[in-house]
Amino acid sequence: MRRLTACVAVLMLALTLIPLGGCSDEGLDFGVRPENRARPVELVLLENGRPDPSVLAEEQVVRRGNGEEPSTLDPHRADGVPAAHILRDLFEGLTTISSSGQIVPGAALRWNISRDARTYTFYLRRDLSWSNGEPLNASDFVYSLRRALHPDTASASAAALLPIANAREVLAGELPIEDLGVALLDDEFTLQITLTGPTPYFLGLMASPVAYPVNRRNVEAFGELFSMPGNLVSNGAFTLNEWVPRTRIVLEKNPLYREARDTLIERVFYIPVEEASAEVNRFRVGELDWTSEVPSNQFAWLQKNYPDELVISPWTGSYFLGFNLTQEPFVDNPSLRMALILAIDREIITDKVTRFGERPSYSLVPPGIDGYVPFTPEYADWTQDERNHEARRLLEQAGYSDANPLHLEIRYNTSGNHKKIALAVASMWKQVLGVSTSLVNEEYRVFLQNRQQKIVTRVFRAGWISDYNDPYSFLELFRTGHRGNDYGYSNSTFDALLDEVGTERVRARRERLMFEAERVLMTDNVIIPIYSHVSKRLVNPHLRGWQPNVLDHHPTRFMYLLRSRGALSSASPSAVDAVSQAASVEAEAPPPPEGALPSPETAGPQADEVDDEDSSERIEQENGEGGS
Amino acid sequence: MALLDVTGLEVEFETPEGTVRAVSNLDFHLEEGETLAIVGESGAGKSQMMMAIMGLLAENGRARGSALYRGADLLGMTARELNAIRGNQIAMIFQDPMTSLNPYMTIEQQMTEVIMHHRKLKRDEARAQAVEMLRAVRIPDAEERIRQYPHEYSGGMRQRVMIAMGLLCEPELLIADEPSTALDVTVQAQITQLVRELREQAGMSIILITHDLAVVADIADRVMVMYAGEVVECGSAEDIFYNPQHPYTRGLLDSVPRLDRASDQDLHAIPGNPPNLLDLPVGCNFRDRCDEAREECREPPPVWRDETGRMSRCVLPMEGGKRVDPDGTGPESRATNSASRENRE
Amino acid sequence: MRQEGLLQLAASRLIGLVPTLLVLITISFFLIRLAPGGPFDAEMAAPPEIRANLEAKYHLDEPLLAQYFRYLGEVIAFDFGPSFQYKDWTVNELIARGFPISATIGGLAMLLAFFAGVLIGVFAALRQNTASDYTVMGIAMLGISIPNFVVAPLLILVLAIYGGWLPASGWDWTWQRGLLPVVTLALPAIAYIARLTRGSMIEVLHSNYIRTARAKGLPERTVILRHALKPTLLPVISYMGPATAALITGSVVVERIYSIPGLGSYFVQGALNRDYTLVMGVVVFYGMIIILFNFIVDLLYAWLNPRIRYDEGE
Ligand SMILES: Nc1ncnc2c1ncn2[C@@H]1O[C@H](COP(=O)(O)OP(=O)(O)OP(=O)(O)O)[C@@H](O)[C@H]1O
Ligand code: SF4
Ligand SMILES: [Mg+2]
DSSP: OHHHHHHHHHHHHHHHHGGGTTOOSOOOOOSOOGGGSOOBOOOOBOTTSOBOGGGBOSOOEEEEEOSSOOSOSOTTTOOSHHHHHHHHHHOOOSEEEOTTSOEEESSEEEEEEOTTSOEEEEEEOSSOBOTTSOBOOHHHHHHHHHHHHOGGGOOSGGGGGTTBTTHHHHHTTSSOGGGSSEEEESEEEEEEEEBSSOOTTHHHHTTSGGGOOOOHHHHHHHGGGGGSTTTOOOOSSEEEEEEETTTEEEEEEOTTSTTGGGOOOOEEEEEOOSSHHHHHHHHHTTSOSBOSOOOGGGHHHHHHHOTTTEEEEEEEEEEEEEEOTTSTTSTTOHHHHHHHHHTOOHHHIIIIIIOSSOEEOSSSSOTTSTTOOOOOOGGGGSOHHHHHHHHHHHHHHTTOOSSSOOEEEEEEESOHHHHHHHHHHHHHHHHHHOOEEEEEEEOHHHHHHHHHHTSSOSEEEEEEEOSSSOTHHHHGGGSTTOTTOTTOOOOHHHHHHHHHHHHOOSHHHHHHHHHHHHHHHHHTTOEEEEEEEEEEEEBOTTEESOOOOTTOOOOGGGOEEBOBTTOSSOOSOOSOTTTOTTTTOOOOOOOOOTTOOOOHHHHSTTTBOOOHHHHHHHHHHHHHHHHO | OOSEEEEEEEEEEEETTEEEEEEEEEEEEEOTTOEEEEEOOTTSSHHHHHHHHHTOOOTTEEEEEEEEETTEEGGGOOHHHHHHHBTTTEEEEOSOHHHHSOTTSOHHHHHHHHHHHHSOOOHHHHHHHHHHHHHHTTOTTHHHHTTSOGGGSOHHHHHHHHHHHHHTTOOSEEEEESTTTTSOHHHHHHHHHHHHHHHHHHOOEEEEEESOHHHHHHHOSEEEEEETTEEEEEEEHHHHHHSOOSHHHHHHHHTOSOTTOOOHHHHTTSSSOOOOTTSOOSSOTTGGGOTTOOGGGGSOOOEEEOTTSOEEESSSOOTTOEEEOTTSSOGGGTTSOOOOHHHHO | OHHHHHHHHHHHHHHHHHHHHHHHHHHHHHHHHHSSSOTTOOSSOOOHHHHHHHHHHTTTTSOHHHHHHHHHHHHHTTOOOBOSSSTTSBHHHHHHHHHHHHHHHHHHHHHHHHHHHHHHHHHHHHTTTSHHHHHHHHHHHHHHHSOHHHHHHHHIIIIIIISOSSOSSOOSSOHHHHHHHHHHHHHHHHHHHHHHHHHHHHHHHTSHHHHHHHHTTOOHHHIIIIIIHHHHHHHHHHHHHHHHHHHHTOOHHHHHHTTOOOHHHHHHHHHHTTOHHHHHHHHHHHHHHHHHHHHHHHHHHHHHOHHHHHHHHO
């Protein structure tokens, strides 16, 4: 009996000790230990803008946290941000983006846009090859665009390619695939794409995954499995080496890439981490160099404790609430809508409610997109008291009072953030206007369906994050009948302005037209602007070469890792090398960057072969109409 | 020296309602080869008295006093010492044959483990002996049936298995707690017959707890009558049957019209119920039900003894008996051993 | 006769499972399809042409009943079809990759929970109502009441981030990455099994056959291990069936927090994304696993408990 209980006691003790197995002699420390995080050496650049080899870490392996598991690595069928990050490393479109997010020549060396903005002619580089060594030319792009739009491919992202002539008919199976407005011109290196109408962001579109080339022989040989490691042939800076679902995707440098000499990173790990806080944890123990985001509830803490690692920058995204203009009480009731817009104190929402570095917004287009300065309504300069005062006046004008109280609902999809914002908005309406608001939260897909049907919704969670560095991609959502128009908004002046934007070639004119369109939209009170998104992530300070940009696109090929201070050999500040997935990677010296080709940024400006004289004439002619 | 000599035994149970005094000031002894029958109504404390001696009280039970087995106090032994005696020199058969065998082990496992443990026999030898013993208690196809589980046996067979198991180590003392009560009449008779045969063959000492006065008359050398935790009368079987002294004993005997069929119902023929053990009355415990009750019975009744060892606890004088201390024994002989069973384990 | 009883029992139970599975498949098939929202809904609605192509590709354009019978046919062939969401993988592949991980973590957690829980429970039962009993069971109560999503981040913070002894999360079949998830998953089960064992053991110790065993002069250890343990474990075993099934099919919370590519998160992801094939595949697979484990437990129970074995065999 006594022995038995002794046995039990010993075993229990052993059990409690198991989690401590393999502990080092370090004690537990609940403080933050920034001094333990290695610091990189000072960056030294050569004349060509590339880093001096002496400051580089020996092992150029970057581990990027990547959010959710990518849907697929078939560029034509992929959707979602995580897949796009990986595909931008694997492939290159006719155009591509620079480290600062600008459109620069990719597979095409230069291009020509017709005066009516409906025909794009791309002149491809002549020395391109696939990662398997086969040459790559314009017919690969013809094949690929046709494949992306083929009914059998059933690509959801093909919707982006609808501006191409006959794309809709081809998708619907009404026209043969050969009728798609994509053709070889003169030789194997000239590609002409015809559009149904002007599409301002078309060059940006050509840099996105759905417009990437896929290798025909590869696709035909492996079918849907062509995007698996070992099968996938690509044309980007990296090739696919390994894919363990929801564990890691490993890319290796592609030596045949046209700028392989400037690509310093040898290997990229994309680690899907669904839980944002898990990503932060893995960053903190040194398993990741880069996180896809940071959880909002840790933002303040990280700001304080990881100031060097936390990177925040404007992003092409706006968060707003929408009005369903097709249902009472919002039909033809702009003063009611304005009252509701005014009564919200955006500063309080960003500073006290969401608190993760977003910026209060008074308009649709977020700041920082391609130099565009968004429209600012008059009330943006008022104090909140003034706004509240005006809001009450407008509400009364709309016919609501204590005797005839207004009851509203805000519908949103289940998420802590949406809920917090809806709660804040509802309480502001209550406080300022005495409007009672019920909150309706729905599961995401249910919410999407309701929002698109425009029947049960009144005020609803909306917002847009664009893939294009172009204000137009925000404005077009409000065109009459646009499939993103869940507001039921229709204004012919607005539509006409957007038509003009489509064909306008002179930047200043185009911006003015878009500004005017945004002004029309905002004075029609279709949305309640709340804030503009920022991208925020933790980045290993050793990792350089990338730049914050509004698109939040960060191709790995621009990146490199600096050496740690006082350490010549150690590559990264990994705390758990023994179990790190990257630990087995053999170190390899980076290629010497002397005589490097001009970087994409410098190549960009000389590429656009637009004859601007003609375009500017048109601007003068149409100026009068635009202002009306 | 008596084989078993119990003095001043008290058994108490701590319950949420209070202390249940199941056995108080109990003295008795058992000579080698003797068969002692203990009778009394349900709840009289017969079983708990034996449990206390065997160290088998429930956790909430405490035993005081002493129980000398060949001079060694069972109540003061360590678990190891006690285990060397239990199942080996003293075997006990329980009241409820249906639940006293482990339903998850075969009869073979349960039987062989006793001799393998105490006699250090090998499995085969143990098995052979177990089969032989099962045959002795007249289990048919013992060779086969030993591999079965208890639920494959009838109640009577299970009790026979219990008896066989108890006899495996050829104990000096067999305590049989109502070995036949839960069984039907014919089986009861068989079991009783079995015990009688065994006694004759092996010459064991037996303590037989029973309601069945017919059995008592048949096989007991001496009879001890218990009421509300106390011995009220004790004497040779003949004396008790033909010359009962205590009003309770007389009541018991009167309520048995036919000696071949005793049951609880018959015993309850004495009107009224035993006293509440949580709150025993001062004076005679039987007072409320006694035909002879009188004023003096409010005091603890005196104890009468004679030289044959006969004893009675009543204000009524016992034939040929001498009046002793009202508590039966001197206070100094009680409370000599208050070590609780629990502390020893 | 005893062997036959077991076999017969096994066979009859197995046949009984077929209708259960069929009901499961039918109900979940129609439930997920009737749920509002579809697999191709996005922030911006897909144009009708694209929606039509997608529906044609996944046969969603067929009448619902035709889809149902098509699906039944596929399930019989053990083909759960392609995942809508993880387009490069079939549901079979995803299950084949996710399940071994979930099963390993869940199985180890259950093993740990079983041994630790039984030890603690027996320990407490033998010291019933003493200070050590109350301490141990108090800790066990904490184990039940503190949810995984609190325990896991705590373990990560102490052992991975500040201690630096273990990786923070992720999966690669090393014990370092498995340890915390296993422990996190096991904790509530340890607590539950400890309580179950304690209660059961106390009850068994009060039974008459234990008194018999003691009366035989067997040492206490033999009494506990040989006589009391088996009946004590019966309720634990019947708990273990559904519990093991639940653990090895993957805990969504633990898998998310530790970034483990197990089966649990596939189910949730699939349901949220209306990935019909993935949800159905996981549900049917779960169903089979749960039924299988209840079946195993029935057999184990019958094997442990001779009375059941006998009754069924008659
Ligand atoms: N664990 C216990 N806790 C409290 N009281 C108990 C406990 N065990 C026995 N008792 C009480 O002790 C008294 C004596 O019980 P015991 O079993 O000795 O009676 P008995 O004479 O054997 O009766 P029967 O003829 O019914 O077997 C009874 O009143 C019973 O309720
Ligand atoms: S002492 Fe009195 S009450 Fe008790 S048995 Fe004797 S006569 Fe009856
Ligand atoms: Mg009894």
